[in-house]
Amino acid sequence: MPPLRSPATRGELMQIVKAVVAGVLAWLVADDLLGLGSAFLAPWTALLTVHATVYRSLTRGAQVVGATVLGVLVSYLVVEMAGYNAIALGAAMLVGMLAGLLRPIRNEGSTVATTALFVITAGQAEQAPMLVDRLSATGIGVAAGLVVNALLVAPLDDLSARQQIDSVCRRLGTLIGNMADEVGSRKDVDAQSWIEQSRQTDAALGRAWELVRHTREARFANPRRLPQDLGPSDYAALLLRLEEGIAQTRAIARTIDQAKGGHTGWSEQFCPRWLHALAVLGDQLEHPEEEARSQRPELESLVAELSSTDLSQDHWLAYGSLIDSTIHISDVVDDITASRRVSV
Known part of the structure; x- marks a missing residue:
């Protein structure tokens, strides 16, 4: 489990608190204030509505409303046709799970089935007047979930995205620094290990992309906008540059790997200056x-100095590839460090 001070853990704990608050609020309104006969549906729906972002609460809230209403209607129709028995219960759950295949309420089939199960086992499915109560309780639950999720420290997750991007930058920087140190030692190097580390950095970059997409979603319809911070589009630009940096770093590792130890004989005119950069x-x-x-x-x-130097063709191919990749990395680093200094 991540430490309690991490943004991810704090976000998860806040979601738990908000779900509980939304459920209690929905119950108080539906039962104590309005006295609805199916008040239990209000906290149930509220729990289903609270999600990690306001946007997802809105979209999934709409699906929950549709699924819950469908579950209420299915329970009513099945009991009217088959009465209160195991066949009716099974038929209601089957219809509910199949309904989850429909696009408007996709992934909410269990909500349809569970709602039908609750209503049937409560013994009131055939009472038409109760339909209004059930639908009202559903609406109260969704409203409670939306209000609590939007107003009670609505999640943004910007910090998680920033920290992951910083982590990727540090990993790439460490890899590049280690490569320079090992080549400078003039000993045999394990270039395949560098390539594998670059792939691991790519995997960390993929996680950063997930967090940036989540941040973009979290900012939609969110009252806690932070205009002074870098936005999702800025993060995306940084990640695209990081992708380029990782690719060029891997290209350097492959060039050294293909040299098969030839780096130990590289020119003193080239190697120290390139390694320093x-x-x-x-x-x-x-x-x-x-x-x-x-x-x-x-x-x-x-490059200008080497162009006037008499070098073998093999050395030129290696030097040219290494310098070209390093120039690309330099451009990437210039862009990334400038953006990160703004956000530090």
Whole structure:
């Protein structure tokens, strides 16, 4: 379980509190205030309506209303035709689960079946006057869920997205820094390990994309908008640049892997300057709050010097590939660190 201070855990605990508050509020209105005969449907519906975002509460709330109304109607019709028996109960649950295949209430088949089950076992399914009570209780539950979810610290999850993006940046920076250190040692390196680490960083990036999509959804119709922070579109731009950075880092690892130990004989004119630029880029990703100049001019200067040097074709292919990928990483790092300094 994540630590209690983590945004994810706090968000989950807040959802539990809101679900309880919504259920109690719905019960008080339906039973104590209005005295509805089917007041139990109000807290039941409220629990189903409270979701992680206001948007999802609205959309799923509409589905819950449709599913609950359908469950009430199914229970009424089945009991009218078959009476109170096991066959009626089974038929109501079967119809309810099949209804979940319909697009308007997809994924709410269990809600239809459970509502029908509640109503039938309560022994009031055949009483037509109770239909109004049940539908009213359903509406009260949905309203309570929406109000509580919107007003009681409506979730945004911006912090989770920011922290995950920062984590991906640090992982990529650490990987780049380690690559520079290991190549600089002039010993055999495990480039396949770097490639695997880049894939793991890609997986962390996928998690960041999920959180950004959730953040975009959380901001819809949310009273707790934070205009001064980076928005989902800004996060998405950062993630796209990170994708490029990871891909170029993997390209460097593959170039070194294909050299099959040839890096130990690379030119002193190339290797120290290139490794220095690579190490600086890794450090910039790990510490975005520190001002650092772009490495592109240094790399372009290195290209200009090497172009007048008599190098073997094999070295040129390796140097050219490595410098090209590193220039791309430099551009990515410049964009990412500038954006992250704004949000720090």
